[in-house]
Amino acid sequence: MSITIKDVAKFANVAPSTVSRVIADNPRISEKTKKRVREAMKELGYHPNFIARSLARQSTKVIGLVMPGSADIIFQNPFFSNVLRGLSESAHEKNYALQMTTGKTEDEIFEGVVQMVQGRRVDGLVLLNSHVDDKIMEYLRKQNVPFVVIGKPFKYVEEITHVDNDNFQATREVTEYLLQLNHDRIAFIGGSLDLVVTIERLLGYEKALQLAGIELNNQYVIHEEFLREGGREAVSELLKLSDPPTALVVADDLMALGVLNMLAELNVSVPEDISIVSFNNVLIAEMGNPPLTSVDINIFSLGYEAAKNLILHINNTQEPIKRVIVPHKLIIRSSCMKNIENDLVSLE
Known part of the structure; x- marks a missing residue:
């Protein structure tokens, strides 16, 4: 018989609603209670059904990554594997998955973004670079889709959360x-x-x-x-x-x-x-x-901060716009x- 939230609640001596809040990482639950509930989940072998929870919330728990070119070219450069490590770790901490879109041309990449957005495949997106003429950024702003840019936007700097170096x-x-x-x-x-x-x-x-x-x-x-x-x-x-x-x-x-x-x-x-x-x-x-x-340039931190701030914005539409500057060192x-x-x- 499969383990349920009620079983975990009984084992941890809390209400089932408290278990749900711990799974959602609700900040109102104390760290002490979170630890007790998570230990109960581990002891009982309980694994939350994030797909079912996402459907109930009309959320995908997925972040879209807009890569700047085709995979066979961009992954020649170690920058991208390092930034993906940061993105992945940050997303994993909040139980989000990553989905990439690539393309051999700018039009292919743009079409991939449109499919992500129109198909409601992701809750928000991270753009891995910033262009002077950035039609993806323009599109996401018009669609009112949460997104964060790694790099400084050429336009609307005060209106777009971005993570960058100086x-x-x-x-x-x-x-x-x-x-x-x-x-x-x-x-x-x-x-x-x-x-x-x-x-x-x-x-x-x-x-x-x-x-x-x-x-x-x-x-x-x-x-x-x-x-x-x-x-x-x-x-x-x-x-x-x-x-x-x-x-x-x-x-x-x-x-x-x-x-x-x-x-x-x-x-x-x-x-x-x-x-x-x-x-x-x-x-x-x-x-x-x-x-x-x-x-x-602390590439890992660029990715980590980008995912972290996107998730904050996804979970709170009132989250303020930020410019996060990651320090550099020669x-x-x-x-x-x-x-x-x-x-x-x-x-x-």
């Missing part, structure tokens, strides 16, 4: 770090200019150069995909310049790995010939040859060194 400040800091190492020919390798994160990081790079009195060289700014091939292509182009850079700010570790691969093929030494700072601080940064100096390794060439010039 990308402007982070890139300004890493550019200033290279300037302190006596580099004045610093290039920027970023992603698409349709991504708000690219714009924020580019502006931080430009601001650091401006404050140092260095004129921006447009030839030093390259935009490619956040993939290893993008890094290879970008550094190949930069090294063809008559006055190539001595340092690089690369907006993604996977791109930076492509940069390292290409430089090795061309017999260009890092950091002796060129210094590199990248972003994300995923495992490939630490395992690079040499290990990469990289900005730790992790210094072996890919940068002082530019001795400039020291020699100054001595002359």
Whole structure:
């Protein structure tokens, strides 16, 4: 015979309604009571039927994840597996499941979102990046669907809950770090200019150069995909310049790995010939040859906070709009060194 809520209530010496509230993680129930009820559930082998409960509440207990491309491409970049860990752990704590939508084109991704919303397959959505022209964001606002963005919205910043790093400040800091190492020919390798994160990081790079009195060289700014091939292509182009850079700010570790691969093929030494700072601080940064100096943007926390704040909004439509800034930290390794060439010039 299957165990019921009444059996759990009797075992824990509480009312059946209290057991239901514990299952729903109602904040009005004390932690002491929650612990007693959960121990009773475990002892009796009781497992709540979340599907039945969801149908009764007209809720799915599912969060939709809007991936920025096809699965075979995006999962080449460790950023997404790390952010998914954070999303998954946060959702699991509140008994929510995750459902992803991907697509090879923007239209396919948009159609997947429409199907999620119109089919009532999810209670809310997390967008894993932010575009300048973001029709998914526009659609969700019009449909009044709860959603959270990982990244800074280009429009309606004060009206959309988003979880982000201070990308402007982070890139300004890493550019200033290279300037302190006596580099004045610093290039920027970023992603698409349709991504708000690219714009924020580019502006931080430009601001650091401006404050140092260095004129921006447009030839030093390259935009490619956040993939290893993008890094290879970008550094190949930069090294063809008559006055190539001595340092690089690369907006993604996977791109930076492509940069390292290409430089090795061309017999260009890092950091002796060129210094590199990248972003994300995923495992490939630490395992690079040499290990990469990289900005730790706490990817897990980005995902965790996104799911946490979406669930808060799902459960309370009056939940205030938030801008959650996850702290960053520059992790210094072996890919940068002082530019001795400039020291020699100054001595002359």
